[in-house]
Amino acid sequence: MTTPALLVLEDGRTFHGEAYGAEGETFGEAVFNTGMTGYQETLTDPSYHRQVVVMTAPHIGNTGMNDEDPESRRIWVAGYVVRDPARVPSNWRSVRTLDDELRAQGVVGISGIDTRALTRHLRERGAMRVGISTVETDPARLLEKVQASSAMSGANLSEAVSTGEAYVVPAVGEKRFTVAALDLGIKDMTPQRMSERGIEVHVLPATSTLEDVLAVGDKGPDGLFYSNGPGDPAATTGQVELLQEALARDLPYFGICFGNQLFGRALGFGTYKLKYGHRGINQPVMDLTTRKVEVTAHNHGFAVDAPRDTATETPYGVATVSHVCLNDDVVEGLELRDAAGSLKSFSVQYHPEAAAGPHDAAYLFDRFVDLLEGNA
Amino acid sequence: MPKREDIKSVLVIGSGPIVIGQACEFDYSGTQACRVLKDEGLRVVLVNSNPATIMTDPEFADATYVEPITPEFVEKVIAREAERGFPIDSVLPTLGGQTALNAGIALHENGVLEKYGIEMIGANFDAIHRGENRELFNAIVAKVGGETARSYVCHSMDEVHEAVGELGFPIVVRPSFTMGGLGSGIAYDETDLLRIAGAGLSASPTTEVLIEESIIGWKEYELEVMRDKADNVVIICSIENFDPMGVHTGDSITVAPTPSTPPTAASS
Numbered sequence: 001m002t003t004p005a006l007l008v009l010e011d012g013r014t015f016h017g018e019a020y021g022a023e024g025e026t027f028g029e030a031v032f033n034t035g036m037t038g039y040q041e042t043l044t045d046p047s048y049h050r051q052v053v054v055m056t057a058p059h060i061g062n063t064g065m066n067d068e069d070p071e072s073r074r075i076w077v078a079g080y081v082v083r084d085p086a087r088v089p090s091n092w093r094s095v096r097t098l099d100d101e102l103r104a105q106g107v108v109g110i111s112g113i114d115t116r117a118l119t120r121h122l123r124e125r126g127a128m129r130v131g132i133s134t135v136e137t138d139p140a141r142l143l144e145k146v147q148a149s150s151a152m153s154g155a156n157l158s159e160a161v162s163t164g165e166a167y168v169v170p171a172v173g174e175k176r177f178t179v180a181a182l183d184l185g186i187k188d189m190t191p192q193r194m195s196e197r198g199i200e201v202h203v204l205p206a207t208s209t210l211e212d213v214l215a216v217g218d219k220g221p222d223g224l225f226y227s228n229g230p231g232d233p234a235a236t237t238g239q240v241e242l243l244q245e246a247l248a249r250d251l252p253y254f255g256i257c258f259g260n261q262l263f264g265r266a267l268g269f270g271t272y273k274l275k276y277g278h279r280g281i282n283q284p285v286m287d288l289t290t291r292k293v294e295v296t297a298h299n300h301g302f303a304v305d306a307p308r309d310t311a312t313e314t315p316y317g318v319a320t321v322s323h324v325c326l327n328d329d330v331v332e333g334l335e336l337r338d339a340a341g342s343l344k345s346f347s348v349q350y351h352p353e354a355a356a357g358p359h360d361a362a363y364l365f366d367r368f369v370d371l372l373e374g375n376a
Numbered sequence: 377m378p379k380r381e382d383i384k385s386v387l388v389i390g391s392g393p394i395v396i397g398q399a400c401e402f403d404y405s406g407t408q409a410c411r412v413l414k415d416e417g418l419r420v421v422l423v424n425s426n427p428a429t430i431m432t433d434p435e436f437a438d439a440t441y442v443e444p445i446t447p448e449f450v451e452k453v454i455a456r457e458a459e460r461g462f463p464i465d466s467v468l469p470t471l472g473g474q475t476a477l478n479a480g481i482a483l484h485e486n487g488v489l490e491k492y493g494i495e496m497i498g499a500n501f502d503a504i505h506r507g508e509n510r511e512l513f514n515a516i517v518a519k520v521g522g523e524t525a526r527s528y529v530c531h532s533m534d535e536v537h538e539a540v541g542e543l544g545f546p547i548v549v550r551p552s553f554t555m556g557g558l559g560s561g562i563a564y565d566e567t568d569l570l571r572i573a574g575a576g577l578s579a580s581p582t583t584e585v586l587i588e589e590s591i592i593g594w595k596e597y598e599l600e601v602m603r604d605k606a607d608n609v610v611i612i613c614s615i616e617n618f619d620p621m622g623v624h625t626g627d628s629i630t631v632a633p634t635p636s637t638p639p640t641a642a643s644s
Contacts, residue, residue, distance in 0.1 A: 036614075036633045062636040090636050293608040358611070 003134050005110040007081065008142045010129040013121055020085055020109035021102025023134040027149040028052040028078030030130035031301065032119045034280030037063075038356025039098070043077055043107075044070040046161035046185030047257065047299050049230040050152065052079035052130050053279075056119050061086035064094025065101045071187040071355055075102070076161065076230075079132045080109035081118065108132050126275040127152070127301060152301065153273055157231030158184035158239070158258065162206035166216075169194075169201040177372045178217035180204055182239065184258050185229030189355035193365045194225070199372075201225075207238070210245045222372045223252040226259030228351070233261035233271040233302050240265045247316040247336070247345065254368040255347030257300055263334055263347040264304030267312070267319045274330065277301035278350075281357035284326040285350060287333075293326065296350040297357025303349065304331045317344050343371055377604040379416060383497070386413050387454065387467040389476035390424025390431055392445050396626035401600070402473035407431040409471045414438075421464055423453050424472075438462075445475050447482035454492050463492070470498035477504055510552060510586045527588035536573045539587035548588040549573045551580035562590060562622065592622035597637060598630070 003019035009030060032054040033042055039060050042053065060082040080102060089097050102109055110132050122128070131146040162183045169191040171177075176198035181191060183203050191201040202216040206229075214220050224246045226239065243266040246253060255263045261271050278298035285296045288308075306312065308329070312319045316336060323333030333348040346368075352361035388409055391402035407430060413420050414437075422437035425444050432440050439457065443449040457464050467489065469480025483489050484501045499507075506512045511529050518524070525548075528539035540547050540563075549572045551559040559579030563569040576585040596617035603609045616634035617625065 037637065057633075059635050292606065295610060360609070 004137070005132060005134045006137060006139060006142055007110050007113060007118075007130065007132050008139050008146055009121070010143075010146050011125060012139075012143055013118075014139045014143075015110070015113040015118060017110040017113035019134045020082060020111035021080060021099060022106045022108050024106070024108045025131065025133040025135055025145075026052065026079040026108040027129065027131045027146060029127055029152040029301075030054060030081075030118075030122055031127050031277055031279055032056055032115075032122055033299075034282070035297075035356060036281075038281060040065055040069045041071050041187075041356040042299075043075045043080070044072045045187055045228075045299060046072050046076050047228045047230050048077045049157050049161050049185065050078050050155070051230070052081060052132065053077045054081040054115055054118055054122070055083070056115060058083040058115065059086060060084075061089060061098035063091035064089030065096050065098055066091075066093040067095060068093065069355075071189060072161075075105045075107050077107065079130070080107060081113065081115060081132070082109065082111050083113070083115045085111045108134070122276050127273075127277060153232050154235050155231045156235040158206045158229040158236065161185040161230060163203060164205060166202060166204045166208075166212075169203065171198045171200045172196050174198055175200050177222040177369070178202065178219075179223045179225050179372070180208075180213045180216045180221040181225040181227060182206060182208060182213075182242075182259075184227050184239065184262075186227035187351075187353060187355055189353040190225075190227060190256065193353050193362070194368070197365055197369050199369070208242070210242055213242070213246065221251065223254065223368065225253070225368075226255040226262055226347075228257030228259065228299070231258075232273070233258060233265060236262060236265075244316075250344065252368075252371045253336075253345035253347070254364075254371070256351060256353070257349060260332075260334060260347035260349040261300075261302055261304055263336075263345070264306060264331075267306075267314045267316065267334070267336065269312075269319075269334075270305040271302050272305055273302050274300070278325065278327075278330070283350065285323050285332045285361075286326055287323055289322060294360035295358045296332075296352075296361050297354055298325075298350050300349055304334065306331050306334065322346065323348060323350075342374070343367075346371075377606045377608065383418065383466050383495075385419035385421065385457075385462060385464050385466070386497070387421045387423065387450075387457075387464045387494070388413070388437070389445060389450065389467065389469045389472045389479050390422060390426065390429070391472040392425045392475050393428070394426075396624075398473040398475065402471065402476075403429050403431060405471040406476075407436060409468060410436045413468075419462060421453065421457055421462075423450055445472070445479050447479055447486060447488070450479050450483060451488045454488065454494065458492065464494055466495045466497045468498045469496065469504075477508070480504065481508075508552070510550065525589040525591055527586050530573075530585050530587055531577075531583055533570075533573065533577070536569065536585065536587055540569060543587065543589050545569075546590040546592060548586075548590050549576045550586040550588060551576040552582055552584040552586065562592065592620070594621040596621050597634065 005019040007015040029051045031051050034056045036057040131142050136142045172195050178200050181203045281297045283298045285294050308321045317338050322335040325332050336345040352364040390406050420437040421439045423441045427442050441453045469476045530536045546564045559576040561572040598615040600612040614634045615630050615632045618629035
């Protein structure tokens with residue numbers, strides 16, 4: 001016996017399906033993810049806070065859930081939309097089904113709807129608010145509630161997902177560097193990729209001050225890192241000012257995703273909301289320096305507005321666009337160099353930590369180590 | 377990778393009819409190759425013995441030859457095109473499966489390519505040789521940190537028995553340079569071994585078989601990968617086999633994209 005569920009978009013488009021995961025009612029921004037694998041990492045990625053994720057791959061839950069792959073302490077998506085959930089998971093690491101996990105964490109979902117039609121709708125009309133309910137059966141009444149829910153633009157969400165307390169991820173092997181990492185919605189794989197390279201990572205709450213950053217380690221940090229995270233970069237001010245103070249002190253900086261958008265803002269560029277965002281694990285990105293193409297993991301709904309072909313003078317050095325997405329020319333990376341041309345700081349819009357996704361961009365962590373080395 | 381302006385015409389070697397060991401992917405990739413090369417403004421000459429494929433429809437190439445895919449016939453095509461005033465300056469043998477690779481290798485070895493000044497593109501002779509020769513290929517896999525089943529290359533039954541003494545039954549026998557595993561098999565005992573390894577030695581054009589540790593029952597997983605000269609890499613497709621190792625793909629089902637391989641396993 002299945003429970004019917006209803007999905008209504010803010011423009012009134014309605015889909016009827018079956019309950020998946022917890023029963024109840026949820027609202028958020030409808031976005032689609034094109035990853036054919038990696039749903040466990042997607043669900044636990046804090047950047048999906050307050051978003052209802054539509055999976056374009058039709059079969060979800062095939063490998064069940066394990067205790068090794070979550071990217072944070074909980075599932076963050078506000079709702080989950082799948083076409084055909086697996087009836088029986090098949091993997092040697094699986095300890096429970098995805099359906100059970102969604103229920104245990106109270107995540108409301110819907111299955112058995114035409115996810116291709118829904119994705120096409122979002123591609124044509126753009127990301128928009130959505131509601132899923134197993135308790136409200138009248139589409140008109142659910143639509144009213146959707147239209148009364150809050151929008152993603154202007155939302156400052158990193159403090160809601162950030163760690164409350166600072167913690168340290170120790171370096172693997174010999175400790176070479178100390179880095180202060182601001183948790184704006186950090187994924188566990190990110191400090192791990194740094195620690196594998198001899199970096200002791202001090203993960204700090206999103207509300208940390210310059211004093212907090214400078215106080216990490218025995219002799220202060222060798223570098224500063226800003227993580228990925230949810231929300232609108234234009235609604236963030238404190239972290240932008242903190243980054244500007246750090247750049248003024250010539251502290252080497254590396255940013256991922258939200259950390260790229262805030263780096264852009266610190267350098268004086270604007271940000272804007274993409275129509276339907278980049279969410280998936282096979283996005284082609286070109287490194288404009290080497291002209292090499294990487295296949296990369298993305299999860300961003302906003303992007304930096306910076307000139308692709310010209311360098312920009314900033315109070316901290318010369319800023320350039322280092323990477324672009326080959327699908328739509330969106331800025332995917334920024335670099336800051338001094339007058340002599342040496343790299344001072346950099347960031348990327350995509351996910352070199354690759355959880356889930358291809359490992360093409362792992363070299364960026366090595367580049368950060370080189371940067372710390374040059375500055376030490 | 378930028379377009380090479382020095383290449384004006386390309387001979388595409390097709391795959392011939394679809395058989396076990398050389399399935400529809402080579403028909404598909406060769407057809408796409410013809411389209412892409414024509415879009416780039418190159419003259420495309422096609423040899424394919426299969427008149428039933430869409431690839432041999434007239435609009436896919438500037439000149440289409442429905443002829444056997446053997447070195448002798450391909451050489452005649454090269455000569456004919458030169459006589460007609462359209463000398464071919466490159467040959468693409470990498471998108472027509474084992475049939476096309478074998479024809480390309482033979483044309484290199486018998487000097488036809490050199491005689492007509494034709495360059496092998498897509499992959500050169502050395503690269504194909506490294507992929508085909510199991511000993512060389514195992515060395516490459518080891519060099520990049522990959523693991524392979526333990527194996528020994530043997531040229532006689534004495535060498536075969538020595539290898540089996542080391543690895544034990546069951547054992548996999550693989551002749552070199554044969555299409556889709558022709559002449560290969562799994563030997564569970566001495567009787568099987570004599571039959572399969574004997575046939576394998578005679579099926580191999582180089583009288584060479586590989587005696588390999590058995591991984592029967594393992595999960596089977598495939599990737600279709602493209603890499604260009606500038607080292608850009610794309611995983612075209614991930615494929616999961618329905619049955620475990622030991623059941624031939626021709627008797628089984630494969631599913632693409634992989635339905636039940638988690639990302640940590642897929643990316644490592």
